[in-house]
Amino acid sequence: MLDIVQVSDIHLSPTHAWFQDNYDVFVDEMHADPPDYIFVTGDVCVNGPDRDWEFAYARQQLDRLPVPWRAIPGNHDAGDTPPDERNNHPLTEPLRATFRQHVDADWWVQDLDNWRFIGLNAQLIDSGLPSEPEQWSFLEVALADAGERRLAIWLHKPLFVRDPEAQGRMLTALFPEGRARMMELCARHGVALVGSGHLHRFRRVTMGGTKLVWAPATSFLMGARKVVPGVARLGYMRYRFGRSGFTTRFVEPPLFLNLDVRNWNKFKGSTIHLPERRPRG
Numbered sequence: 001m002l003d004i005v006q007v008s009d010i011h012l013s014p015t016h017a018w019f020q021d022n023y024d025v026f027v028d029e030m031h032a033d034p035p036d037y038i039f040v041t042g043d044v045c046v047n048g049p050d051r052d053w054e055f056a057y058a059r060q061q062l063d064r065l066p067v068p069w070r071a072i073p074g075n076h077d078a079g080d081t082p083p084d085e086r087n088n089h090p091l092t093e094p095l096r097a098t099f100r101q102h103v104d105a106d107w108w109v110q111d112l113d114n115w116r117f118i119g120l121n122a123q124l125i126d127s128g129l130p131s132e133p134e135q136w137s138f139l140e141v142a143l144a145d146a147g148e149r150r151l152a153i154w155l156h157k158p159l160f161v162r163d164p165e166a167q168g169r170m171l172t173a174l175f176p177e178g179r180a181r182m183m184e185l186c187a188r189h190g191v192a193l194v195g196s197g198h199l200h201r202f203r204r205v206t207m208g209g210t211k212l213v214w215a216p217a218t219s220f221l222m223g224a225r226k227v228v229p230g231v232a233r234l235g236y237m238r239y240r241f242g243r244s245g246f247t248t249r250f251v252e253p254p255l256f257l258n259l260d261v262r263n264w265n266k267f268k269g270s271t272i273h274l275p276e277r278r279p280r281g
């Protein structure tokens, strides 16, 4: 039985340390009851595109974890799917390189017991960047040569918010073209789990044979511009992967404070505009 934690949207910064406290609690919980492995599903920085020093800081913070971990980028790290009309921080090849230099590769495969975990850069999907076809090829090979292993995919953004058939390009989830391709691959290869972050909400949905899990954030809760389903609470996910299936648990540490940034966002639009705040201590 594999004991796996998925943590998401930790949003850390040495100069804009608004969301450090819950992360410190999370690190304490991992030391008290270590899982076998931790997967970090993106948004490790508060504003990586404008502050390259946040990548090295995020790495330092992830290295406080007592067990092996792997991470994928979120839109607050290497930028969002171009053109990113919301924050004007489109994903670029140099930002991808910064993430890879400091944190981790942005797509990778990690085999543990009889499970294959595949991490992807969600913002690269439908980006039109030169590296997008490389990631698709990597994914197709990783799915096809898994052998007897069962499959799970980590992706910063969910495949869809409410409607898998929804049209229109929204930054809340994958765009329709990439979503359709991902859904076809999940069905064809019997992917058991797609675990995402980004919406800062916990939710479980089933799509054919695939379970879709939205991990909550550790950092902050935000108001959705349209009503988004799911539980608006902070926490992290704990899974047990057995030979044929897995269980999920939404963990809400007693010391987590549910920080709600709706008031800030109402006036200033995004947490990327928060002023400086140095860590305590």
Ligand SMILES: [Fe+2]
Residues within 6 Å of the ligand: 009, 011, 043, 074, 076, 198, 199, 200, 217
């Ligand atoms: Fe986030």
Ligand SMILES: [Fe+2]
Residues within 6 Å of the ligand: 043, 074, 075, 076, 156, 197, 198, 199
């Ligand atoms: Fe995000």
